[in-house]
Amino acid sequence: MTTITIENIKKSFGDADILKSVTLDIKDQEFTVLLGPSGCGKSTLLRIIAGLETQDSGVIKIGERDVSALPPRDRNVAMVFQNYAVFPHLTVFENIAFGLRMKKVSDDKIKHNVERTAELMHIEHLLSRYSGQLSGGQRQRVAVARALAVEPDVLLMDEPLSNLDALLRLQMRSELKNVLEESKTTTVYVTHDQVEAMSLADRIAVMNEGRIDQYDNPDEIYRNPATEYVGGFIGNPPMNFLTSPHWSNSAPDGAQKLGIRPEDFLVSMEDQVGYLPVQIQTIEKLGSHQQLTSELEGQGLRINIASELPVQQGGILFLQPKPEKMRWYDVRGEII
Amino acid sequence: MSKKAYPYVLIMPSVLFLLAFFVYPFLQVFAQAFTHSEGGLTIAHFETIFYDFNFLPSLKNTLLLALVVVPAQLCLAIGMALMISKMEKGRDTVLYVWTIPLGISDLAAGIIWLGLLDQNGFINSFLFHVGIIDEAQSWLNYQNPWAIFAAIVFAEIWRATAILLVILVSGIGLIPKEYYEAAEIFGANAWVRLWKVTLPLLRPSLQTALILRTLLAFEVFAVVMILGGSNMPVLMGEAYNWAFSYRDAGAAAAYAVVILVLSLLFTLFYLRVLRVPKEAQI
Numbered sequence A: 001m002t003t004i005t006i007e008n009i010k011k012s013f014g015d016a017d018i019l020k021s022v023t024l025d026i027k028d029q030e031f032t033v034l035l036g037p038s039g040c041g042k043s044t045l046l047r048i049i050a051g052l053e054t055q056d057s058g059v060i061k062i063g064e065r066d067v068s069a070l071p072p073r074d075r076n077v078a079m080v081f082q083n084y085a086v087f088p089h090l091t092v093f094e095n096i097a098f099g100l101r102m103k104k105v106s107d108d109k110i111k112h113n114v115e116r117t118a119e120l121m122h123i124e125h126l127l128s129r130y131s132g133q134l135s136g137g138q139r140q141r142v143a144v145a146r147a148l149a150v151e152p153d154v155l156l157m158d159e160p161l162s163n164l165d166a167l168l169r170l171q172m173r174s175e176l177k178n179v180l181e182e183s184k185t186t187t188v189y190v191t192h193d194q195v196e197a198m199s200l201a202d203r204i205a206v207m208n209e210g211r212i213d214q215y216d217n218p219d220e221i222y223r224n225p226a227t228e229y230v231g232g233f234i235g236n237p238p239m240n241f242l243t244s245p246h247w248s249n250s251a252p253d254g255a256q257k258l259g260i261r262p263e264d265f266l267v268s269m270e271d272q273v274g275y276l277p278v279q280i281q282t283i284e285k286l287g288s289h290q291q292l293t294s295e296l297e298g299q300g301l302r303i304n305i306a307s308e309l310p311v312q313q314g315g316i317l318f319l320q321p322k323p324e325k326m327r328w329y330d331v332r333g334e335i336i
Numbered sequence B: 001m002s003k004k005a006y007p008y009v010l011i012m013p014s015v016l017f018l019l020a021f022f023v024y025p026f027l028q029v030f031a032q033a034f035t036h037s038e039g040g041l042t043i044a045h046f047e048t049i050f051y052d053f054n055f056l057p058s059l060k061n062t063l064l065l066a067l068v069v070v071p072a073q074l075c076l077a078i079g080m081a082l083m084i085s086k087m088e089k090g091r092d093t094v095l096y097v098w099t100i101p102l103g104i105s106d107l108a109a110g111i112i113w114l115g116l117l118d119q120n121g122f123i124n125s126f127l128f129h130v131g132i133i134d135e136a137q138s139w140l141n142y143q144n145p146w147a148i149f150a151a152i153v154f155a156e157i158w159r160a161t162a163i164l165l166v167i168l169v170s171g172i173g174l175i176p177k178e179y180y181e182a183a184e185i186f187g188a189n190a191w192v193r194l195w196k197v198t199l200p201l202l203r204p205s206l207q208t209a210l211i212l213r214t215l216l217a218f219e220v221f222a223v224v225m226i227l228g229g230s231n232m233p234v235l236m237g238e239a240y241n242w243a244f245s246y247r248d249a250g251a252a253a254a255y256a257v258v259i260l261v262l263s264l265l266f267t268l269f270y271l272r273v274l275r276v277p278k279e280a281q282i
């Protein structure tokens, strides 16, 4: 059982509060993604879990063990770094074997583990090469293999795919998913790419300026963003937020804004009861659907509609949000 | 101008400089070492110095000094460089202070240490006044060859460790910190990180530093001259004696060639032992 318990972690650098009381309960074998914009403190949190950085206050537990004050080597975690950190002076084999050698594992077991993980990552033909002779994608695989080879309790990854080109990233993403599902290791994965997060995660922790706004499975995060921030960060285009629209009659007490996803509208070319007219400003035809930028009562609104609807730039369209998809947010931007 | 020629044009000035002021004089010395005073090839100069009673002691002293001084300096410099690279504040100041002895000529360094260790020197008068010794002692005389040797070793370490230090500090600065973090995560303690990460990745700098320092060690002269005089012959001192005391330029040139051959051998040794294959560089 390898759960990770993160309680009230705070961290500041100088007088900048980077982490403001972060709490997370990660389940055994769970794949958690830390998602947030650049500079929100994802790497800092990951490095604190690893022990490379020390929190100002708070507790980190791995399983039942309080590791808050332990050095990285006593935490039994493995990490994949953003720029791989594959040792240039060692062969691929020795890189993958590094952690095992430190644990004084027998040579047979080392050979077995290295070959197994190398096979898993499809780099078994590269074992005698040096990192200088590898492509970025191959180096990436070595870094992951090195982490898997030690059979860690916890696997930490800091934007491991960010240095790869789009195609390779896609391929590595699905491979990683398979490999990690198989290895059943509790994983914390940092990224600022929401598609990566949605496709990999069991649960996503959305970070916002040193806080975690929401920690839930991808569907829930998409459907019920806990804060305006989450709704605005996830989804492409993001959720619309409308201040006191005419649809407010169903609004609960204290509701300040209506949150509604672009695809969650009922659309009509003619005026009907309960529908409001919007003026279409731009049309982007994306094949599967059309993406409209429009204006409703002076507020910008993005709508996805079926591709066969005959809309025109400057024209008028009538809309009503699907009632079950409407979300209401209070003054602080939190869901009601 | 073609792209290919460009790098060669850029290094041309320094190459010309080296040719004019190092290679040419050296070829002259080389020729002199093998030329008879009346012209014609000869190895007579080498016979002269090999049969001289000071040759073997000077060779032995020079090698022994290098063998003691260079490794000691290497260990010290690695330790100092590691400390400096861990410092967050004031590292420039500390580095500056540690490199001050480099700015002092070796002659002056010898005089400073003589001033400390001499019979009328600082240490003697200090010990006398504190009452540890009853009368001033003469340590640096022919009865105490080991004391002379130790004094020279101290003076050389004090004077020239910083050459290694500055090279190693810049070399350590080139190692990305992710490698240390990865090693730490995968279970390496500080000692293991030094041996498995720092030193292997530092090999190019170690190579440069060791070549430079060893060559300088073979040319040790002024400090030995001041502290040891004729009690501690070294190769460079003998070359000087043959040139200026015995007025035998051929024999002096032969000594220069001996020093050169030694230097070449050691340089090749370091190049070989500390070689980093291109694919395994940072």
Ligand SMILES: Nc1ncnc2c1ncn2[C@@H]1O[C@H](COP(=O)(O)OP(=O)(O)OP(=O)(O)O)[C@@H](O)[C@H]1O
Binding pocket: A013, A014, A018, A036, A037, A038, A039, A040, A041, A042, A043, A044, A045, A192
């Ligand atoms: N050692 C440090 N000293 C001072 N400030 C730091 C340090 N490490 C991080 N920071 C600051 O903390 C903030 C969060 O950094 P962090 O690396 O955690 O961001 P991130 O969410 O991983 O961003 P990115 O997606 O760009 O990697 C940044 O503003 C950064 O400048």
Ligand SMILES: [Mg+2]
Binding pocket: A042, A043, A044, A158
């Ligand atoms: Mg980061």
